[in-house]
Amino acid sequence: MEKGRKLRILVAKPGLDGHDRGARVIARAFRDAGFEVVYTGCHQTPEQIVSTAIQEDVDIIGLSILSGAHTYSFPRIMELLKESNAQDISVIGGGIFPLEDIPKLKEIGIKEIFEPGAKLQDITDWVTTNIQPRQAVALKAR
Amino acid sequence: MGKKVLSESALERMQTEYNEWLAEYKQALQKMPERLGRFSTVSDLEIKPLYTPQDIEHKDFFEEIGFPGFYPFTRGVQSTMYRARLWTMRMFAGLGTSEDTNQRFHYLINHGETGLSTAFDFPTLMGYDTNSPLARGECGKCGVAIDTVEDMQRLFANINLEKVTTSMTINPPASIVWAMYIANAENEGYSRSKLGGTIQNDCLKEFIAQKTLMLPPEPSLRLVTDTVEFGTREVPRWNTISISGYHIREAGSTAVQELAFTIYDGITYVEEGIKRGLAVDDFAGRLSFFWNSHIDFFEEIAKMRASRRLWARLMKERFKAKDPRSMLMRFHTQTAGCSLTAQEPYNNIIRTTTEGLAAILGGTQSLHTNSLDEVYMIPSEEAVLIALRTQQILADETGVTNVIDPLAGSYFIEALTDKMEEEATEYIRKLDELGGMVRAIERDYPQMEIADAAYHFQQQVEAGEKLIIGVNKYASERRELEFVLKIDDTIEKMQVDRTNQFKEKRNKDRYRRAMDELRRRCEGPPSWENNVMPALIEAVRAGATEQECCDLYREVFGVYTDPGTF
Numbered sequence: 017m018e019k020g021r022k023l024r025i026l027v028a029k030p031g032l033d034g035h036d037r038g039a040r041v042i043a044r045a046f047r048d049a050g051f052e053v054v055y056t057g058c059h060q061t062p063e064q065i066v067s068t069a070i071q072e073d074v075d076i077i078g079l080s081i082l083s084g085a086h087t088y089s090f091p092r093i094m095e096l097l098k099e100s101n102a103q104d105i106s107v108i109g110g111g112i113f114p115l116e117d118i119p120k121l122k123e124i125g126i127k128e129i130f131e132p133g134a135k136l137q138d139i140t141d142w143v144t145t146n147i148q149p150r151q152a153v154a155l156k157a158r
Numbered sequence: 159m160g161k162k163v164l165s166e167s168a169l170e171r172m173q174t175e176y177n178e179w180l181a182e183y184k185q186a187l188q189k190m191p192e193r194l195g196r197f198s199t200v201s202d203l204e205i206k207p208l209y210t211p212q213d214i215e216h217k218d219f220f221e222e223i224g225f226p227g228f229y230p231f232t233r234g235v236q237s238t239m240y241r242a243r244l245w246t247m248r249m250f251a252g253l254g255t256s257e258d259t260n261q262r263f264h265y266l267i268n269h270g271e272t273g274l275s276t277a278f279d280f281p282t283l284m285g286y287d288t289n290s291p292l293a294r295g296e297c298g299k300c301g302v303a304i305d306t307v308e309d310m311q312r313l314f315a316n317i318n319l320e321k322v323t324t325s326m327t328i329n330p331p332a333s334i335v336w337a338m339y340i341a342n343a344e345n346e347g348y349s350r351s352k353l354g355g356t357i358q359n360d361c362l363k364e365f366i367a368q369k370t371l372m373l374p375p376e377p378s379l380r381l382v383t384d385t386v387e388f389g390t391r392e393v394p395r396w397n398t399i400s401i402s403g404y405h406i407r408e409a410g411s412t413a414v415q416e417l418a419f420t421i422y423d424g425i426t427y428v429e430e431g432i433k434r435g436l437a438v439d440d441f442a443g444r445l446s447f448f449w450n451s452h453i454d455f456f457e458e459i460a461k462m463r464a465s466r467r468l469w470a471r472l473m474k475e476r477f478k479a480k481d482p483r484s485m486l487m488r489f490h491t492q493t494a495g496c497s498l499t500a501q502e503p504y505n506n507i508i509r510t511t512t513e514g515l516a517a518i519l520g521g522t523q524s525l526h527t528n529s530l531d532e533v534y535m536i537p538s539e540e541a542v543l544i545a546l547r548t549q550q551i552l553a554d555e556t557g558v559t560n561v562i563d564p565l566a567g568s569y570f571i572e573a574l575t576d577k578m579e580e581e582a583t584e585y586i587r588k589l590d591e592l593g594g595m596v597r598a599i600e601r602d603y604p605q606m607e608i609a610d611a612a613y614h615f616q617q618q619v620e621a622g623e624k625l626i627i628g629v630n631k632y633a634s635e636r637r638e639l640e641f642v643l644k645i646d647d648t649i650e651k652m653q654v655d656r657t658n659q660f661k662e663k664r665n666k667d668r669y670r671r672a673m674d675e676l677r678r679r680c681e682g683p684p685s686w687e688n689n690v691m692p693a694l695i696e697a698v699r700a701g702a703t704e705q706e707c708c709d710l711y712r713e714v715f716g717v718y719t720d721p722g723t724f
Contacts, residue, residue, distance in 0.1 A: 034280075035369075083280055132501075
């Protein structure tokens with residue numbers, strides 16, 4: 017594993033939701049924290065998100081959603097990562113979720129959910145602490 | 159030379175006494191300094207400790223303030239304002255199926271709402287039927303699912319469409335949804351010439367902020383102009399565009415950016431109408447606006463007052479409008495969703511009340527007050543009733559509606575109104591220089607101005623320079639409200655089934671002919687002969703779904719996708 021490689025993060029908005037203020041703000045915060053950021057804009061399907069994540073060789077996907085359609089898109093993204101043998105790409109989520117959905121999202125493997133009011137600093141710190149560049153792990157898996 | 163508010167001698171005395179006060183103020187601060195390093199609005203516009211007649215000494219009362227219902231309309235668009243008729247209480251509503259939303263409409267009307275406003279779900283907003291693979295998981299979540307004219311019938315069942323005005327928040331597919339509305343109204347026996355309402359139909363702010371994206375800017379403008387032209391000729395009581403700052407502000411802009419970008423979008427629509435060959439006074443009177451009322455009370459009032467004066471001047475001077483109705487900035491207001499907090503949600507009632515009051519003092523023509531639970535999802539009946547009652551209490555109990563434009567003449571409000579107009583005018587000059595709004599959008603200019611402002615605000619919140627109670631001051635944990643609306647995931651299948659059944663029973667020849675005619679018009683040069691509206695009304699009557707019409711648009715005009723800049 018190359019030492020000190022920057023973390024690569026994909027910020028993605030699944031579904032038809034156009035509320036991109038949070039996604040764009042967090043993308044900047046990740047960039048300012050020294051990560052390499054890929055942002056693909058609004059209206060991405062789960063298939064597009066997983067395919068971009070693999071092509072761009074990211075370590076983590078940050079999903080932003082405010083529409084309530086996470087009940088479909090989040091499990092679908094986790095399923096596609098598994099099918100692509102890319103479960104080692106971590107997934108986190110931010111936006112608005114009914115409280116009762118949060119444990120369900122964690123059960124399917126979403127590492128963390130950031131709710132309204134979460135500080136940018138806390139989110140970037142969480143990523144720095146919990147996520148390692150995945151290259152070595154991925155090679156082993158293949 | 160205009161008439162000055164104060165005489166020369168009075169101004170001199172003012173300066174002397176102001177200096178005395180300032181010395182005293184500075185001395186007092188030695189003992190107890192100012193609470194904040196810098197006092198500024200939520201948009202970060204710096205505010206002085208005191209405003210005096212000196213701040214408006216240049217003011218020409220007749221040219222700049224004047225009387226309500228008279229140019230430049232700073233004090234209001236009608237001479238009577240709320241003394242004769244209150245604003246329209248218009249709650250944005252849409253949830254689940256067309257039946258669910260119809261029930262909500264009746265609930266709101268039964269509790270004193272005076273106009274309807276329809277929220278569509280994301281597939282409808284983006285031009286997809288519920289059976290599209292892209293619509294999975296979205297049906298009815300953020301609004302109502304409308305695929306066909308039959309859904310439209312269920313949506314407005316037992317509502318008198320000649321008496322109630324209806325606003326519909328729909329943008330790229332606005333022409334199609336409006337065609338469904340007209341077709342359904344006529345099926346129900348109403349006359350299109352008597353229908354009143356609004357389609358949002360503001361494609362430009364989609365590229366700038368709301369991101370309900372479908373077609374590239376140029377064909378989007380062509381379709382908007384088709385609706386303007388059709389409305390002018392056939393549906394004269396309809397507001398064909400609601401030129402919207404709301405979403406620009408929610409995306410993180412400042413008040414001035416909201417004002418400037420929205421007014422410039424308005425300029426663009428007027429230019430397009432004129433290019434089509436319409437006379438400005440034939441259509442400008444049906445253009446309406448939509449402002450956000452954010453949490454900074456005076457800034458919002460000043461913005462709304464400035465918006466009227468700025469638009470009136472532009473219409474008169476830039477477009478040579480003659481009819482005063484063409485110069486009227488009539489607007490809807492919604493309180494700021496982005497000012498609400500998931501923490502201690504009951505506090506949102508206080509925020510909404512303050513913002514609603516600002517909209518009233520700003521002279522709005524209609525108002526949506528957010529529900530306290532709108533921070534989580536679309537509102538429950540319990541929460542929406544509190545929000546509606548908030549408007550009603552402001553209207554009937556507080557006395558603020560007794561007098562027209564009560565804050566006029568306030569040194570601060572007038573100075574802030576001037577500041578809003580000046581700074582917005584500077585943006586308008588810059589947009590002119592860039593070659594207009596479409597060019598500016600292509601260069602990502604308004605998008606990045608907003609992204610910068612949004613990031614700046616978030617950094618101010620994190621640094622504690624902007625305070626949000628329950629979030630970064632007296633911070634508390636989120637807890638679930640006892641009444642949170644849930645949209646059942648099983649309605650998706652029901653809606654898919656009935657749209658499929660609807661398509662099976664339509665007359666295939668009539669449908670084919672209607673779609674061919676729609677395509678012919680889309681492919682032809684923009685003109686009244688090629689206006690899409692008559693063809694769309696026939697197409698939806700013949701059984702075309704929303705997505706079928708949008709797919710045709712996408713095929714003919716191409717597709718626009720979010721460039722994803724940040």
